[in-house]
Amino acid sequence: GVSSNGQLSADMVYRYSRHLLLPSFGVEAQANLLTSSVLVIGAGGLGSPALLYLTACGVGRVGIVDHDVVELNNLQRQIIHNEANIGRSKVESAAAACRAINSTVQIVEHKEAFRTSNALEIMSKYDIVIDATDNVPSRYMINDCCVVLGKPLISGAALGLEGQLTVYNYNGGPCYRCLFPTPPPTTACQRCSDSGVLGVVPGVIGCLQALEAIKVAAAVGEPLSGRMLLLDALSARIRVVKIRGRSLQCEACGENATMTAQQFRYFDYEKFTQSPLSTSPLKLNL
Amino acid sequence: GVSSNGQLSADMVYRYSRHLLLPSFGVEAQANLLTSSVLVIGAGGLGSPALLYLTACGVGRVGIVDHDVVELNNLQRQIIHNEANIGRSKVESAAAACRAINSTVQIVEHKEAFRTSNALEIMSKYDIVIDATDNVPSRYMINDCCVVLGKPLISGAALGLEGQLTVYNYNGGPCYRCLFPTPPPTTACQRCSDSGVLGVVPGVIGCLQALEAIKVAAAVGEPLSGRMLLLDALSARIRVVKIRGRSLQCEACGENATMTAQQFRYFDYEKFTQSPLSTSPLKLNL
Amino acid sequence: LCANLKLLAMQLTLEFGGGLELLCNSLKIHKVNVDPQDGEKLTMKHLLAWVRTNLIKERPEMFMKGDSVRPGVLVLINDCDWELSEQLDTVLEEDDVVVFISTLHGG
Amino acid sequence: LCANLKLLAMQLTLEFGGGLELLCNSLKIHKVNVDPQDGEKLTMKHLLAWVRTNLIKERPEMFMKGDSVRPGVLVLINDCDWELSEQLDTVLEEDDVVVFISTLHGG
């Protein structure tokens, strides 16, 4: 796509013309995007729109990590999948949808759970990470891996009728552990599978995750670092609040932090958070 | 899907389980959704995510209006389409994607431009209208048609790196003409095809349009009526501001308004706004 | 006298989110009047005790731990993280908005 | 004297959006000090004239029509539509935030 002198091919000029026309984006930001790579961890409610927009907008390489298969009860919010793919790997299903939209983007399939044993190797191949997972131990693990490898982390979450979004470990800003040094009690850790979620709420947050990843990748605008977006869907209230900066005492990114690749590999995130990385959802009794 | 006594089938209970688990949504709101109908005018940047989420979430009947065909330069933001459908009608392409996600939703194809000659007949079959068009005369025409037929209008717009969203003609709130009684000068009416748009910006706004339509259809929460959401993507600032109420002087919905079905049919929106309902985009010269 | 009484009780807006509203009758926004503890100042520490006594209807351990909030709860005073002010020692002012929000993990 | 001068000039935040920022050097947020016209009050009518003279660098007809804003521009004073106050006659106060935003039509 991008030749060695930074020129876009005629097809790319046509495909991305709406970006190239933008004075505050233009050829330079598009060229940045085309040479960047983003890893999306989780091809579910948040990952669906994030993957579609990253691919459509022209990120050069998009990686997808998930170990799950598509189920009918995912389709209420996971719009990258469809009925024909029920039972198929979510990564394969999502990759096929991305390739259909933009065959010029390199889509990389990681059909495995993201674990301390493979995390460093997978993540090291990408510039930017999107956390689109649904559980507490994964959020600490992905954060620590981003800190060890120095990758910006676009973190989104959705539950019920609320959503949250921020950018961690970016340009001297805080990491997830700076905000949450101690894991919450397990009774406070609800998942969509336990408590429900209105399908379009992760849609909004996932789109905003793609937006922040595009801004970081293209080097435009002010990413949502040191700030957090809070969405309350029922009342249609969205606030962007100011959060703390990097903590000198942070055990991942602080002054005396000892989080290294070696330590990361042997850290027990399930024990630390007292929550499993993966569970079968509760049965619904109506 | 919904039986006469309001019971959901077992498949539906499973598909929508994440909604049914939600205390503030539950069976009643889902049943409201399943018996509602939404018309999406425009299967482009805003319409793409709106259509996918409305269908996934279980709106009973979804109508799609568009007269355009899919082009390569749409795919940077119109994630409901794909490369294989280039040259095909946008309505057919979008309808196929919706049916693949949720075959239990009735998808109605309106492969024609939305005009005063067909607007009343098409819109009268739906409960809620989403304006996902890209030009000024369409916005006035859709507003007036909603006022004549008493339909709530979920209005979104995106251009460059900004987006706007509000709900018009809902529950005594203002209509588009209450806010904008006089059309803007034609020099102030830029389109995405003229000025560009970052692909994920209509993504965010289109998702929020689906959210507001779902709230109105399901009768939950406080729709964004009398308020407007303003998104500035570059700075990641989102504000929700308070706007005026219904104007007694409004020529569409005011006390002495004369906008009837008969008058609507003969109103010349292109002359009123001095803009065409449809144009070929400017050629891009880089 | 009325003017004095009005000066004593401080009007605040308290908001609960991320599931914490379930501990307060599922109501997200509470407009409250809180008396300063020593007749002068109202600190966050005092407000937390007040909230626990007056608003939290169930499972207080989901809201507090010791005399602060439990891990995973963000506290925002006028849209700023309380870590940017004096946390428990922050002195509140009339019409302040204090948000308690539990971090979400779903996706 | 300094204190008096400071009282006279009113500090405001002016924001331009929806393309109107292109008329002001592509800068969206302007922190400005504006002198009240009669030494006492500053109205929106006066502020609009001040903006046109001091901030608008090109195509003023894209911002104003007569002594008000052109059709299609929303004016928000502290996040409220100016139609909810006195429009041109609204009296501004220190630290007010005034937003001028052009309505968008793209999709």
Ligand SMILES: [Zn+2]
């Ligand atoms: Zn840290």
Ligand SMILES: [Zn+2]
């Ligand atoms: Zn009206």
